[in-house]
Amino acid sequence: MSSGTPGRDAPERRPALTRGRIVRAAIGLIEREGADALSMRRVAAELGVAVMSLYNHVPNKGALLEGVAEHVVSGMELQDDPSAPWQERVRALVRAFRTVAHEYPRCMTIVLTRRFDTTVGLRPAERALALAEAAGFDGVTAVRIMRALMAYALGAQMREIGFGKMLHHLDTSPAENFAKLDAATFPHVIALGPELARHDPEADFEFGLDLLVGALEALPRARSAR
Amino acid sequence: MSSGTPGRDAPERRPALTRGRIVRAAIGLIEREGADALSMRRVAAELGVAVMSLYNHVPNKGALLEGVAEHVVSGMELQDDPSAPWQERVRALVRAFRTVAHEYPRCMTIVLTRRFDTTVGLRPAERALALAEAAGFDGVTAVRIMRALMAYALGAQMREIGFGKMLHHLDTSPAENFAKLDAATFPHVIALGPELARHDPEADFEFGLDLLVGALEALPRARSAR
DNA sequence: ACCTGAACACCGTTCAAGT
DNA sequence: ACCTGAACACCGTTCAAGT
Numbered sequence: 001m002s003s004g005t006p007g008r009d010a011p012e013r014r015p016a017l018t019r020g021r022i023v024r025a026a027i028g029l030i031e032r033e034g035a036d037a038l039s040m041r042r043v044a045a046e047l048g049v050a051v052m053s054l055y056n057h058v059p060n061k062g063a064l065l066e067g068v069a070e071h072v073v074s075g076m077e078l079q080d081d082p083s084a085p086w087q088e089r090v091r092a093l094v095r096a097f098r099t100v101a102h103e104y105p106r107c108m109t110i111v112l113t114r115r116f117d118t119t120v121g122l123r124p125a126e127r128a129l130a131l132a133e134a135a136g137f138d139g140v141t142a143v144r145i146m147r148a149l150m151a152y153a154l155g156a157q158m159r160e161i162g163f164g165k166m167l168h169h170l171d172t173s174p175a176e177n178f179a180k181l182d183a184a185t186f187p188h189v190i191a192l193g194p195e196l197a198r199h200d201p202e203a204d205f206e207f208g209l210d211l212l213v214g215a216l217e218a219l220p221r222a223r224s225a226r
Numbered sequence: 227m228s229s230g231t232p233g234r235d236a237p238e239r240r241p242a243l244t245r246g247r248i249v250r251a252a253i254g255l256i257e258r259e260g261a262d263a264l265s266m267r268r269v270a271a272e273l274g275v276a277v278m279s280l281y282n283h284v285p286n287k288g289a290l291l292e293g294v295a296e297h298v299v300s301g302m303e304l305q306d307d308p309s310a311p312w313q314e315r316v317r318a319l320v321r322a323f324r325t326v327a328h329e330y331p332r333c334m335t336i337v338l339t340r341r342f343d344t345t346v347g348l349r350p351a352e353r354a355l356a357l358a359e360a361a362g363f364d365g366v367t368a369v370r371i372m373r374a375l376m377a378y379a380l381g382a383q384m385r386e387i388g389f390g391k392m393l394h395h396l397d398t399s400p401a402e403n404f405a406k407l408d409a410a411t412f413p414h415v416i417a418l419g420p421e422l423a424r425h426d427p428e429a430d431f432e433f434g435l436d437l438l439v440g441a442l443e444a445l446p447r448a449r450s451a452r
Numbered sequence: 453a454c455c456t457g458a459a460c461a462c463c464g465t466t467c468a469a470g471t
Numbered sequence: 472a473c474c475t476g477a478a479c480a481c482c483g484t485t486c487a488a489g490t
Contacts, residue, residue, distance in 0.1 A: 017454085017455090039481085039482065039483080040482080040483060040484085041481085041482070041483085049455080049456090050455070050456050050457075051456090051457095051483085051484090052455075052456060052457080052484085052485095053454075053455055053456070055484080056453080056454055056455070057454095060483075060484075061482095061483065061484090109339050112338065112339075112384055113335050113338075113339065119407065119408075119411075119412070122407070122412055122415055123411075125415060125422075126411070126412050126413075126414055126415050129414035129415060129418055130413075130414050133414060139417070139418050139421050140421055142414070142418065143418055143421045143422055144429070144430055144433040144434070147385060147430045147433075147434065148378075148382075148430075148433060148434030148437055150381070150385050151378055151381035151382040151384070151385045151434055152374075152377055152378055152381055152434075153381065154380070154381040154384045154385055155376070155377035155378055155379065155380035155381020155382065155384060156374075156377040156381065158338055158377070158380045158381060158384060159373060159376050159377045159380055181345065181348070182345075185345075185349075185352070186345070186348055186352050187352075187356075188352055188355035188356050188359060188368070189348055189351060189352045189355060191365070192355055192365050192368065192369055195365050195366055195369045196351075196369055203370070204370055204373045204374070207370040207373075207374060208370075208373065208374030208377055208378075211374055211437075211438055211441035211442070211445075212437055212438065212441065214441050214444065215437035215438065215440050215441040215444075216437070218440065218441075218444065219437075243473085243474090265462085265463065265464080266463080266464060266465085267462085267463070267464085275474080275475090276474070276475050276476075277464085277465090277475090277476095278465085278466095278474075278475060278476080279473075279474055279475070281465080281466095282472080282473055282474070283473095286464075286465075287463095287464065287465090
C-alpha cells in the first residue's frame, strides 16, 4: 500500500499553495490549452483548491499573468563566454530569447503583451549594454544598440509565431491559395510563392541577426573593441 | 426642430448594421478603454442593438478581433516614390507600420497577436519583396530581407509600447528605482540610468532602421541596384 | 495567516421565436 | 435575411465565515 513517496505520517497530501506553484500551473495550462483557456477557476481546479484560495497568493488575474511573463523571461539562460569575440556573444544573447520563446511558445503572447517590473527583465538589458561597451561603443549608442537588438529578438519571434501568419493562407496549401491572388497587385508574392511557403525559421532568424551584427561591426566606435 | 442632417422622411434613424460598423465600434472601444474592455455586449450597446444582432455579421468574438487587426493593417499607407533610391523606399515602408501603430496604439496587441488571412497583410510583404528585387537581390534573399524588416517593424513597436515596459519601474521615478538595483549585477544599467530613462522612441526606431538598411547596402547582390 | 462557499456582476454563445 | 430576449455555462472578484 506504500506508494513511491516517503509516506510515513503523511502529514499533508499536497505541497503548500504558493505563488510559484500557481504560476507554474498557469503556465502548464497555457502551454497545454492556449492562453484563452487560462482562468482562475481552471488553475484552482488544476491545483485542487478553491478558486478564492489563489487570491491569498496573487492579488488578481493580471498579477498572475505578470507572474507568467516573469517566470518565462527569468528562464532565459544567459550563459556567456567572455573570451569570445563580442559579435558572437551578442548572437548568443539574442538567441537566448529565441530559445526560451521556443520553450514556452504559447506563453509568448503574454510575455510580449504584459508589462512587468521585476529585475529579471533587466538581465538581458544589462548583458546587451555590457557587450556594447565591450565592443567599444559609447553609452548613448550602447542603449540604442540594446533597444535595436531587443526589437529584433521580440519581432523575429512575433513574426514567426503570430503575425507571420498574416501569410497564413499561403502556408496551408500554397498552390490553391496563390491562385486566388490578384496577379497584378501581388506579382512578387506570387513569383516567390514557393520560397515564401518554405519554412526555415532558424535560417530566417540568423539572417536578420547577421544583418544587425554586421551593421554593428561597421558602426564607428569610440574605443576599439576588447 | 430640424437638425443638421437632411431629416425629411427620416426613413431610419441609424445606419444599417454591418461588419464594418461593428469592427469600427470595436476599435473605438479598444482605443478608448483598452483591449480588456472589449466585449460583444459592450459593442452592441455602443451601436444600440441587441448583442445577438452582431452575430448576423460576425461569427464570433475571435472573428471580430480578426476584423480589428485587418482594419488596422489595411490602414497602412504604403505611398511610394519609385524614383527615390531603394534605401529610402525601404525606410518609408517600415515607417508606415510605425505610423499606423501610433494611430491605433491600443489595438496593436491585437494586431500583433491575432492571425488573419486577408490579402491586406500581403501588401507590405509585396512591397518589401519588390524593393528587395529593385535593390538587386535574388528571390531567396528578398524573402529573408522582407522577414527581417517585418521582424524589426513589429519588434520595435512591441518594445516601445509593451515589453519595453520591462524597464517600467525605471521609467516612473528613475532615481528612486535605480537605487534599489543591485550594483553588482546591474552595473551598466545603473551607469546608463539617465540615458535609459530618456525617451526618444523616434530616434531609437531610426537607429535600428539605419542599422538594417546599412546592412542591406553592404550585402552582396546578384544584380546592381536600379 | 490561510482557506472556503455563496453571491454578484459580468462574459460568449445557443436556441427558439419573431419580422 | 435580419433582429431579438431568454437561457446556459462560464468568467473574475467581493464578502462574510470559518480554521
